[in-house]
Structure formats: C-alpha cells, structure tokens
Amino acid sequence: MSTPTIPSFEPVALVPPVREEYERSPEPLQDVAVEAPLPFGKRLSNQTWLRKALIALVLIGIWEAAARAVGNDLLLPTFTDTLTAFVQGIWSGELIAKTAISLSVLLRGYLLGVVLAFVLTSLAVSTRFGRDLLSMLTAMFNPLPSIALLPLALLWFGLGTGSLLFVLVHSVLWPLALNTYSGFQSVPETLRMTGRNYGLKGLRHVLLILVPAALPSILAGLRVGWAFAWRTLIAAELVFGASSGNGGLGWYIFQNRNELYTDRVFAGLAAVIVIGLVVEHLVFDTFERLTVRRWGVQR
C-alpha cells in the first residue's frame, strides 16, 4: 500500500520580513507627454459621417452593378439614370414643388400629433383616469395601420388635406405618446421629489422636470413618429394626391409609374430618402448633441 502523495508545501516560516519605509515627493513631470493626439488614421476612422458615406458608396456600387446586370431600365434604372432624372426634376422645379407640398402637409400633421401626444401623456402622468385612458387608447389604436383608416377619413373629411392630416396624426400620436409616457415613468423618484420640494406642481412640474428628464425617450418617439408620418403620407398620396389635383411626392411617384418613367419613380423615392437622411442627421442628431449627449444622459 502506497500512501497517496499529497502535494505539500515545504515548511517555511510565513512571516514576511520587515522592510524599510520610504517617503517620496514626486518631481514635476518633465518630458513625459500626459496627452497626445491620436494618429491621423484613427482620427479619420472616428468620423461617423465618413464611415456612413463609405456605406452609402458601397450600396450605390451594388445598385449600379445590379442594374447593369439586369439591363432593363423599365424594371431597374441605373444609379446614373436616376441621378439624371433627379437633377432634371429639381432643375425643372417639379420635384421641388411636389416635395414642398408633401412637407407642408407632413409638418402640420406631425406638429398636431406631437401636441396631442403631449396633452395625452401630461394627463396620464397627473391622473389615474388619464393613465387608463392613454393605455386603453394606445392598445386599441397603435396596431391599426394608418392607411387602413384612409377610406374612413375620406368619408369623413373628403378628398383633401383634412383626410391626410387625420391619418398623419394617427400615425404620429400613438408611438410618440407611448414613448413619452414610458420616459415619464422612468424619471427617478428623487428627481420628482426634488421638483416637488421647490413647489413645482401640475404643468410646471411636467414641463420643468419630467420633459427634460424624459427627453431621450421623447426624442426616440419623435424619430419614430417622423418615420411613420413619412410612410403614411407617401402611401396616402399614392392614392389620391395631396389636395385635389395638386399632388405631393407620392402622387409624383404614382403618376410617373403610370407613364412608365421608372427613373423618375426612383428619383421620387430618392427624394424621400434624402429628406429622411437630412432630417435624421441634421435635425435630430444636432438636437440630440445639444441636449441629451451634452447632459451625459445618453451616449
């Protein structure tokens, strides 16, 4: 029988030696750089716009290659064709006029939706009844696609801007109200108490404490609402233009499809995309940089 070998330590004394104490007074750093700029390549790749532009170029490249491979400009015009149609549309003023019509309807509907969402959520944070009302209404109407309400809207408001505004408000109101309300809900209790401590009540409490504190969520809601509004508007205009005989971008797309100007259809779609990008990056991103990022509440 061999006893299992247990790995054992050598019996050493576990008393550390007593070492000398010392004190130092660090001298000022002379030639050590505390900060240094990043190398040029790193700084370049840190530019978001540069990376995004690269993505756009790659997408355009794929498009161009696919269109040349298909070789049928009725089905898929090339990027260069589309660009030409786009420039021509702008040059002749037609595209700009159509865009202006669409944008003016869009902005009116959007603002109306924002105001209504604010009223609803303010009611929801201040009363229990308002809270139930909001949760009921959003649960009922948020799943309804706006465009499904269009026939009804046409019946009520006739063929014109009224119907468009109705479906626009519907598309903006619910997602924005949901986001805003969840933002209000997540405002820390301490911050609410701080506000009440200074005698803030009711609307002043909502405006001075809740809205800025919930701004990240509200901004997310505004972005979603903006996208929904665009979609709804273009889809609705495809049906009947903006106001009798005076159509917007959707109408422009629809008409040119009927006349088989596929490059102009693409130019119209491009206009929607360009406006979306511009609003996203110039308006929303700038606003975000000036507010929530500056305050350190969102990265």
Added chain:
Amino acid sequence: MHECTAMAANPTVLYPPPGSSDSPATSAKLLTVDNVSLEYRTRERIVRATHEVSFDVYGGDRFVLLGPSGCGKSTLLKAVAGFIEPTAGSIRIDDKPVRGPGTDRIVVFQEFDQLPPWKTVLQNVAFPLRVGKKLSRAEARERALHFLDKVGLTAFADAYPHTLSGGMKQRVAIARALAMQPRVLLMDEPFAALDALTRRKMQEELLRLWDDASFTLLFVTHSIEEALIVGNRILLLTPHPGRVRAELNSHQFTKDSAGRTDFQQSVARIHRLLFEDTEAVQ
C-alpha cells in the same frame, strides 16, 4: 431611565429670538414631531414604518435620526419634508402643521440623480431660487455663486453634473439647499454613497458650513460615528417599526474626537442601545 434626560435642554446657543432677553439666549423650538405613526403600502399589505415617534428640534440643532436599516428614519424625514402624510400624530414647523412639500424644508438626498442632468452646476443651484423663491435671474445667479463659493465649486459653475465626482455632486446639492435658506435643512443619508475618505471630508465640510452659515439640520444616518460627529443631539430608533429608543447628546464631540475614550464609550453605548438590549427584549 437615562441621565440624558437631565441634559435635554438644547445646548447650542444660536440666534436668540429678538425681544427675548429674559433668559440666557437659547433658541426656540422649531420643529415638533408629535406621536407620529407612518405607514407605507405595498401591493399586499400595509407596513407600519414608525410607531408614535416624538421629538423636538430647536433652532440651530444638528439633530440626527439614527437607527438600523428598516427603522423608518428615512420615511420619517420624508414625512417632515411633506412627501408622506402621517397616519397618526402631527408634524409642526414654527407651530404650523406641515402640509405637503415646501421650500421651508429643503431635502438633500442620498442619490446623485437629485441634480437635474440638463442643468449646469450654477443653473442647478439657481433653479429652485427662480421657481421656488421667485428671485430675479440676476439675484438667483448672485446667490447661487455665493453658495457655490462656500462649498468650493466656483470653478465648476458651468460644468454639467455628469462630469462631477460623487462628492462634488453632493456639494452642489448642499449648496443648492443652503441657497434656499430653509427653516430646516433635511439630509437623508447624504454621504452614504460616498467612499470613506470623501465621506469624512464631507462631514468636516458640513460642520464648517454650519459654523459659518448656522442653519438647522435634521440628518438621517445609519453610521454611529457619523451621528456622533455630525450631530449635537441623536434620536435612536428601534427597527420594525421605528420607535424611540433614546435621545442622546453629542455636542461635546467634534471631527477630531474620534479617538477619544469618551467617544468610543458613546459608540459602545449606542451600539448596546440599538442592538443588544432590543435583542434581549425580543
């Protein structure tokens, strides 16, 4: 019971009320908490946080509520602030019953998110002066700068809170509260989220500010040492529900007395009052 009842008179002499020259100047009663019971509601049950708690705070006091977690001391402070209504008993300040939150009782919370992140340090201090005290922009700014100077943060006036350290954020909150010049300053474990070194420094600074600006303080803590250093009078509460265990004096201790034998004895005594005796009773 305890000898301390014999020394119950407020030892701190501050701001004698004008016209009362008959007695050696001591301050008058400022805040009265009388038989206050507090409850909070969860989904299933009603929980009693404190049961028939009474104490008086005099002008210039640094009154400490001390007790183990779950003794309802923070709830008591929130009731004094007006955020919670007592189920029984009354809270009176200057002999007027407390109804809801007000600018005569400003709270400094433990959490760092008490500072609105969308306001700079200066705007944070000036904000309640504008909305609560209705001062003009210039007046609010001037007063805010004055109190920022007192807590040593003038250089950070234009910084946003997220760029500050925890200790600096609490300094801003203290400056903001002092600038409002409340009747009572309420502090709810204001240094509990700070590291030990910063906490010690903040205690010293608070005492310096008190020497300088002389305010009345109601301070909640769960640290016996902090209670002895910061307070001049300590109310001990038992856990679940909070009831008064003792009221002790600690005005004889300063920030430098932590090593003294009588300080250590007081720590031991409070420890015994809070834990050993109640365990024996239970």
